[in-house]
Amino acid sequence: MIEFRKDPIIGRWVIISTERGKRPSDFIKSEKDIDDISSCPFCWGNEKFTPPEILSFRQAGTQKDSPGWWVRVIPNKFPALRVEGNVTRNAEGIYDKMSGIGAHEVIIETNYHDKDLFQIEDKLAEDIFRAYKERIVDLKRDIRFEYILIFKNHGSNAGATLSHSHSQLIALPMVPIRIKQELLGSKAYFDYKERCVFCDIVAYELKNPDRLIAENEDFIAICPYASRFPFEVWVLPKRHDPMYEDIQEGEIKSLTQIMKSVNKKLNIALENPAYNYLLHTSPLKSSNLSHYHWHIEIMPKLFGVGGFEWGTGFYINPTLPEEATKFLQEI
């Protein structure tokens, strides 16, 4: 069964996705060997272990679903949502639910089993960020979808079940609560100041570089002022741009460069940490928003989140963002 269920108090949607039928015993000592290359479905030669590819960047003359690619996009074999069907909304007693419609894709970032972003050649790595753009542009045509989130889980502490470097895309039939908060907050700021809060952050951090980790023609990377986690890093475009899919060719090169640089610094400082990153962009059906600005949030997973964070929505961060910045600047 796959369905969205709505929390009746705060209105948060939860995806109940039981295709894989988890019993209590499935959660006990479920440490898998995620490092077995011969059976890795994301390695060259194992394309048959995945659903047919949706998009790939590959050597001329090589065939779909065979070796020769360096970035490959596939439907998730165990999708959290189902792509076929209509979006229906129903009551279940006093509760509300929606059909579990959505897209769930995997972007395999490299053919090498054990390379993280910073170890991938620029030319090839750029195609990861090109793939993000192409997939958003394509899925945007499906009028059932309201939002697309691209994210990466790296390392089992960050929720990854396969070690081969990959990111994921989920297209949703509603705008997530977290994005709504960003839209509301940035709108309130814009209404008061008549400026985009993200543009203000970019300008301020460039002028006061205590939290500036890296900069190039098109992007900055900072430890945000109110970092939730030690060594949290945000990458922001300098140009006001609400939608990731509007990224230009030159900007893809700059984004790749700064993402590789941050990835390398974090890998050295924290010795190959587990991490998540997520790409926040405008809802698919929004117009060109003056108050919103796409960005990437990178969060090393150094310790588990506890009851305080679950209970408040606040975070306790034991590392001053300015000190984390100093460590990362020096690498």
Next chain:
Amino acid sequence: MIEFRKDPIIGRWVIISTERGKRPSDFIKSEKDIDDISSCPFCWGNEKFTPPEILSFRQAGTQKDSPGWWVRVIPNKFPALRVEGNVTRNAEGIYDKMSGIGAHEVIIETNYHDKDLFQIEDKLAEDIFRAYKERIVDLKRDIRFEYILIFKNHGSNAGATLSHSHSQLIALPMVPIRIKQELLGSKAYFDYKERCVFCDIVAYELKNPDRLIAENEDFIAICPYASRFPFEVWVLPKRHDPMYEDIQEGEIKSLTQIMKSVNKKLNIALENPAYNYLLHTSPLKSSNLSHYHWHIEIMPKLFGVGGFEWGTGFYINPTLPEEATKFLQEI
């Protein structure tokens, strides 16, 4: 340095608490031995390792800060917030901060090093929930505080650094974002229906017991309809009661009984899982709210949260709450 910093986009407060001065190397391979009894600061005889006790339930004739207690409340030795000082609000460039004022206490739940709640005798366990009440009543007199969260981290995957059973209390000079969401949502429901959403949930789940795990005179325990996590359990009072500190003597006995029962079921089903629980109650300065209802949310930590959850605020739950309920009912 301890301070609150506000995220300029969504307004989320983060506590930057660097008293313990974490450097990158502190996060690398930081697996501690949390099971060494002789040095456990929460065991009898080791009271000198903690700050002086604030409250204890102990054998007649025994001295403060010496053995003889079965529940002991102490200030956290490494507090995330500082209790002395005024609440000041300041600008830092374009950002906003507040002084890191608050209380951070530890409720040691038993003198036995390795007992979880269900293994503690009823009479003694009741004093844990009595201690929660007494500490809220006491701290409520401090007009600087707006909210008190009581929570428990059990197991290192749930953020615990000591294995000896304990919960924590944090008093804050603001109402957390998560509580604001519950207050807003339940208010909207009340305005429309003229009923408390929590009361409606209690009535509905009693009538349709597919998600009902346990029930007694005063409480129900359910797997909530939109459970975020497999085997998530909520405990709700049957009587409409916005404030935990108004709990009656008889209710403390019923609460202890149902919390022990749920704890035992989860321990058996999931083989001593890591878990968090949190007590959500009204803001300290709110009047007797018709739309809000205190409750406890228990969340087994069976896997890490990934980029999708961080990016959306939504959750993907692979276990149907009704199936989790069936497993727990049968234990």
